Amino acid sequence: MASKLTMTPGEILREGELEKRSDSLFQLWKKKRGVLTDDSLRLFSGTSERAKELRFHSILKVDCVEHTRKYVYFTIVTTDFKEIDFRCTGESCWNASITLALIDYQNRRAVEGFRRxxxxxAASEAEEEPESPEQRALSP
Incomplete structure (x- = not known):
């Protein structure tokens, strides 16, 4: 993964093929072109330029469900507890890439929250500071 010092917002961390299980009755696996950035996972179907986007602020976690000889099966759990099933070839490690990007995103948000x-x-303490003796002497 690229260093955050050289990364620009929306920079592509990874791009490639993974499969998503459909929500239909038969739950077929459909090939998607995935584009992972520092704040989302975009999924493209076929040659379409329209993408479904899973933004990291709406993702709770990535669960690794099962490893087989050919595939790694994993689930993305959203903040509203919806589960989206994926699989990728074992050597592609999409689950690890998504997990690392999600952790990095969550860490950046935590640091921003701490700084804020x-x-x-500090601002509220500055407002509550008592007047110095010099300031009291100048007050009417």
Missing amino acids: HRFQR
Whole structure:
């Protein structure tokens, strides 16, 4: 995975083929072209340029379900607990790439939240500081 110092927002981390299980009655596996960025996984069907996008803010976790000789089966669990099943060839390691990108995204959000909280706390403490003796002497 590329260093965050050199990465631009929306930069493609990985691109390639993986399969998604359909929601239909027969639950067929459909080949998709996946494009993984630092904040989402986009899935393209066939030659279509329209993509379904799974943004990381709506993904809770990636569960690895099963390894077979040919495939790794994994599930993406969304924040509303919807499960989306995927499989990829064992050597392609899509599940690992998605998991690492998701963890990186979650870490960046946690650091941003910490900085925002620290900045807000510092600002509120500055407002609550008592007046210095010099400031009281100048007050009417």
